[in-house]
Amino acid sequence: MTFTVAPPRTDAALAALLPWPAPDAHKYSRGRLALVAGSPAYPGAACLAATASQRAGAGYTEVFCAGKSLLAVRAASPSLVAQDWRHWQPSRGAALSPDRPGACVIGCGFAGEGKTEGPLVMETLHAFAGPLLVDGGALTLLASATGLRLAAERACAGLPLVLTPHGGEAVRLARAAQLEEGLTGAALARELARAFGAVVALKGPCTYIADGAGVEAMDRGTAALAKAGTGDVLAGIIGALLAQGIGARDSAALGCALHAEAGRAAEEARTAICVVAEDLPSYLPAAVRAIAGR
Numbered sequence: 001m002t003f004t005v006a007p008p009r010t011d012a013a014l015a016a017l018l019p020w021p022a023p024d025a026h027k028y029s030r031g032r033l034a035l036v037a038g039s040p041a042y043p044g045a046a047c048l049a050a051t052a053s054q055r056a057g058a059g060y061t062e063v064f065c066a067g068k069s070l071l072a073v074r075a076a077s078p079s080l081v082a083q084d085w086r087h088w089q090p091s092r093g094a095a096l097s098p099d100r101p102g103a104c105v106i107g108c109g110f111a112g113e114g115k116t117e118g119p120l121v122m123e124t125l126h127a128f129a130g131p132l133l134v135d136g137g138a139l140t141l142l143a144s145a146t147g148l149r150l151a152a153e154r155a156c157a158g159l160p161l162v163l164t165p166h167g168g169e170a171v172r173l174a175r176a177a178q179l180e181e182g183l184t185g186a187a188l189a190r191e192l193a194r195a196f197g198a199v200v201a202l203k204g205p206c207t208y209i210a211d212g213a214g215v216e217a218m219d220r221g222t223a224a225l226a227k228a229g230t231g232d233v234l235a236g237i238i239g240a241l242l243a244q245g246i247g248a249r250d251s252a253a254l255g256c257a258l259h260a261e262a263g264r265a266a267e268e269a270r271t272a273i274c275v276v277a278e279d280l281p282s283y284l285p286a287a288v289r290a291i292a293g294r
């Protein structure tokens with residue numbers, strides 16, 4: 001199977017996508033991200049994704065998490081709005097219209113269990129009528145016959161879906177989709193994108209971003225990013241870009257580049273040894289400047 005992997009996008013191409021706010025912007029016009037995240041086992045993942053979303057420009061970041069995780073999420077940032085995930089209503093979702101865009105991220109800090117998280121994931125796949133990013137433990141639940149069917153239905157309805165698996169999660173998705181064994185890298189990203197009708201960002205030292213039309217590479221990152229929780233930060237960044245009305249593949253490409261540049265800026269200040277995931281949102285301004293050239 002031969003195909004071409006597009007080279008990483010240039011700074012100029014990425015800069016053209018940056019969501020600078022209009023002078024008359026308000027918090028809702030700047031995009032509302034509903035983040036369904038943070039099981040009792042992993043409240044920290046919700047905190048990481050939510051604070052990253054705020055720094056990546058979303059005007060309103062609303063977290064729906066397990067009741068036991070509420071305190072941790074509220075303590076992470078006073079400007080976050082947090083509710084028990086029992087109140088998440090995917091059919092109402094974020095208010096969606098061209099002047100009030102929105103998106104949903106689901107799965108950061110999910111443990112991949114079926115009883116509570118399963119219905120949250122399946123109902124969101126079915127009923128959320130805006131751009132949806134599936135990450136973390138929700139990918140384990142998506143890796144099922146029901147998940148594949150609901151993903152196909154979203155694709156038929158033209159509803160954007162972004163998947164952000166690491167290598168282990170990608171193997172689970174590939175098995176569920178009965179892909180050829182042993183696919184890796186760009187080929188795996190491309191086949192997953194086709195099977196799920198989604199944009200796939202297959203994360204690693206080089207991240208491959210694919211949709212039905214092709215695959216591109218993103219290799220700006222650093223091993224400083226190889227720490228628990230950095231993937232949750234990435235999901236929050238891409239989710240915020242989706243919420244601001246940027247297309248799915250562009251959001252994935254810009255989000256991965258901003259995440260990588262934040263990692264590099266953090267490494268510069270803190271060394272590759274000492275960077276931790278919670279450092280990254282505070283280096284997003286440096287990442288924006290590196291890409292924008294200002």
Ligand SMILES: NC(=O)C1=CN([C@@H]2O[C@H](COP(=O)(O)OP(=O)(O)OC[C@H]3O[C@@H](n4cnc5c(N)ncnc54)[C@H](O)[C@@H]3O)[C@@H](O)[C@H]2O)[C@@H](O)CC1
Nearest residue numbers: 042043044045107108109110136137166167168228229232
């Ligand atoms: N502070 C927190 O609350 C954190 C919560 N997290 C959440 O924890 C949940 C479980 O995620 P995990 O990734 O730990 O567990 P998984 O069960 O998804 O992954 C565990 C297994 O997948 C494989 N794997 C993991 N990373 C891989 C990679 N980069 N390449 C190849 N194989 C890999 C390994 O076999 C590993 O044993 C997710 O919902 C995630 O969001 C993690 O992001 C870590 C930080």
Ligand SMILES: Nc1ncnc2c1ncn2[C@@H]1O[C@H](COP(=O)(O)OP(=O)(O)O)[C@@H](O)[C@H]1O
Nearest residue numbers: 166203204205221222223226228229230231232
């Ligand atoms: N050696 C590396 N070089 C560059 N980027 C890396 C490297 N290792 C990990 N990353 C990046 O760090 C992030 C890790 O995400 P993930 O494995 O989902 O972490 P977690 O589940 O702990 O949040 C991804 O964006 C990945 O591309």
